[in-house]
Amino acid sequence: MDLKDLYRDVILDHNRQPRNFGVLTHPDAHADGHNPLCGDRLTVWLRLDGDRVADIRFEGKGCAISTASASLMTEAVKGKDRVAIQQLYERIHTLLTQPHVAASDASLGKLAALAGVSEFPARVKCATLCWHTLNAALEHSADAVSTE
Amino acid sequence: MAAPRASAARGFDAAQVRRDFPILEQHINGRPLVYLDSAASSQRPLAVLRAVEYYETHIHANVHRGVHTLSQAATDAFEGARERARRFINARSTREIVFVRGTTEGINLVAQSFGRARLGKGDEILISALEHHANIVPWQMVCEQTGCTLKVAPINRRGEVELESLLGLLNARTRLVAVAHVSNALGTIVPVERIVQAAHSCGALVLIDGAQAVAHSPIDVRELGCDFYAFSGHKLYGPTGIGVLYGREELLAEMPPWQGGGEMIRTVSFERTTYNELPWKFEAGTPNISGAVGLAAAMDYLESLGLEALAAHERHLLTQATAAIERLPGIEIIGTAAHKAAVLSFTMRGCHPHDLGTILDSQGVAIRTGHHCAMPVMTFFDIPATARASFGCYNTEADVAALVAALEKAREVFS
Numbered sequence: 001m002d003l004k005d006l007y008r009d010v011i012l013d014h015n016r017q018p019r020n021f022g023v024l025t026h027p028d029a030h031a032d033g034h035n036p037l038c039g040d041r042l043t044v045w046l047r048l049d050g051d052r053v054a055d056i057r058f059e060g061k062g063c064a065i066s067t068a069s070a071s072l073m074t075e076a077v078k079g080k081d082r083v084a085i086q087q088l089y090e091r092i093h094t095l096l097t098q099p100h101v102a103a104s105d106a107s108l109g110k111l112a113a114l115a116g117v118s119e120f121p122a123r124v125k126c127a128t129l130c131w132h133t134l135n136a137a138l139e140h141s142a143d144a145v146s147t148e
Numbered sequence: 149m150a151a152p153r154a155s156a157a158r159g160f161d162a163a164q165v166r167r168d169f170p171i172l173e174q175h176i177n178g179r180p181l182v183y184l185d186s187a188a189s190s191q192r193p194l195a196v197l198r199a200v201e202y203y204e205t206h207i208h209a210n211v212h213r214g215v216h217t218l219s220q221a222a223t224d225a226f227e228g229a230r231e232r233a234r235r236f237i238n239a240r241s242t243r244e245i246v247f248v249r250g251t252t253e254g255i256n257l258v259a260q261s262f263g264r265a266r267l268g269k270g271d272e273i274l275i276s277a278l279e280h281h282a283n284i285v286p287w288q289m290v291c292e293q294t295g296c297t298l299k300v301a302p303i304n305r306r307g308e309v310e311l312e313s314l315l316g317l318l319n320a321r322t323r324l325v326a327v328a329h330v331s332n333a334l335g336t337i338v339p340v341e342r343i344v345q346a347a348h349s350c351g352a353l354v355l356i357d358g359a360q361a362v363a364h365s366p367i368d369v370r371e372l373g374c375d376f377y378a379f380s381g382h383k384l385y386g387p388t389g390i391g392v393l394y395g396r397e398e399l400l401a402e403m404p405p406w407q408g409g410g411e412m413i414r415t416v417s418f419e420r421t422t423y424n425e426l427p428w429k430f431e432a433g434t435p436n437i438s439g440a441v442g443l444a445a446a447m448d449y450l451e452s453l454g455l456e457a458l459a460a461h462e463r464h465l466l467t468q469a470t471a472a473i474e475r476l477p478g479i480e481i482i483g484t485a486a487h488k489a490a491v492l493s494f495t496m497r498g499c500h501p502h503d504l505g506t507i508l509d510s511q512g513v514a515i516r517t518g519h520h521c522a523m524p525v526m527t528f529f530d531i532p533a534t535a536r537a538s539f540g541c542y543n544t545e546a547d548v549a550a551l552v553a554a555l556e557k558a559r560e561v562f563s
Contacts, residue, residue, distance in 0.1 A: 003507060
C-alpha cells in the first residue's frame, strides 16, 4: 500500500482547487448525493443541450478522493452526451474495482489518476459518489441518492 | 517505533498488559499495529479467548434445557457469568441482570417494554444532545408508537451537557431520562449522579447508556441510583454479541416481556401463556452462552488490572495525547469538556477525517473516522465527521508518539 499511489498530485491538486465548483444558476437538472458512511455530501447541477451536457458544476463537502473525483468528472463529461457519459462511467468503475483490466485504457485521461483508489476498497464509494449523483441528475431525479 | 514504555501512572504497566493481547503483535501495512480504536471495539486478552475456547471445547450445550451433564455445566457457566456481572456493577440481585446482545439491544428492550407499555400522549422522554444514535432512535420509535414527546437537553461548545438546561427541562410530565455516561464522540463524562437525583425528585426514571464508561472506571449501579444501566461486552475487552441490561428488580418485574419464544415462558398453551421469572422473562431463545462466559472472563481480567489504576493510566495518556496533538498546526480538538474519558476527537484543517484515517492506517495506526453514530453532535459542531483516537489498557506512550508521527505524515501529504 503506497500513499503516493492514492494521493497522486492530480488528486491533491483537484482537492485543493476543485474545478467547476459552485452553484450553476438556472440548471436544467440537479441532484444531491450523500455518503452516510463518511458524511460526504455533494450537489451536481447540469445545463443540457439536447442529449449533451453543455455545462456542469458541483458543490459539496467531502474527502480528497470524493472532491477530486467530482472535479475530474466535471471536466471529463462537459460536452459529452448521455451514451458517452455512461460508457465513461463504466470504464471508471472498472478502473476503481478491477485496475488491472483498466490499466491500459488511455481514453480515461486525467481520470486515470484515480487508479490508486482500487487498493483502498473502503474508499471506492468516495470516488463513485459524484458519478451516482450525476446519473441521478441526468435522470432528472430530484431525489437524493445514496451510496449505501 | 520505540518499544512500548510503561505508563507514568503508578501501579500500571501497560507494556506488560500489552502482552496479554496477541492481536497487537502484528504489523499493519509493514508497521507495528497501534490500536487506537477501543471506543469502537476493544481487543480481547488471552484470558477471555481461553475462557471462550475452554467453554466451547469442554462445556457447550443448551442452557436450562436438559438433565444431562453438559447442559448442567453450561447452565452453571452461564448463570455464573450473570453473578459475575452482578458483582461487576454491584447490583442487588442476578434477577436484575438481563443478558442482551449489547447496549443497543438493552436500550431497545427498555424502550419497547417499559416505554411502549407505560408511556402515552403528554408524557416526555428526556435525552441529551450528545447521545449515540442507539440512545436516540429507540426513543423516537417509542414516541411514534405511543404519542409521547422526545425532549433534548443542549450541549455547550466544550461538548458538555448544559446541566441547568437539562434540569430546566425536567417536569412532572418527564417519565424517563436517558443519557450517556460517557460520550463516544466527544469523550465527555456526563454528571449522571446529579441527573439521577434531579430526575428522581421529579418522579422520572433514569436509563444510563454505559457503553463507553464500563471499561474505564468502576461502576456501582446502587451508588449511581439509576433505574437502568446498559453496556456491551466488546467495549470492555469481552466478546461481541453480548451485553448487559441492569434494571431495578421492581421495575423489571412489572415490565412486560418484549420478545416471545422459548426460555422466557413458564407454561404455554394455545389459550394462555405464562411468563418465566426474572431475568429469563427477557431472554427469549437460546442466549449467547459463550459470549456471557467470555464477558465474565473480561470482568475478571479488568478487575485484576485494577480499574482505578487503569483509569489513571488512561487519563495520563489522554492528557499527553491532547497536549501533543494540540501543538500540531491546524488541529482542532472536538470535545474539550473538563471531565473526559479516554476519547480524543479532532479535525485537521485541509485534511478530511476520512483521508486522515487512510493515511494513519498506512502508518499502522488504527483510529475511527466518521460521525461516530452521533450525527446530531457533528451537526452541532458544523462538521461532517471527526477523527477519533481512543485509548485502552494496552496503549502506551509509544502509541501516542506513533499517532503524532502519523499526523505529521498526513500534514506532509496534504501540505
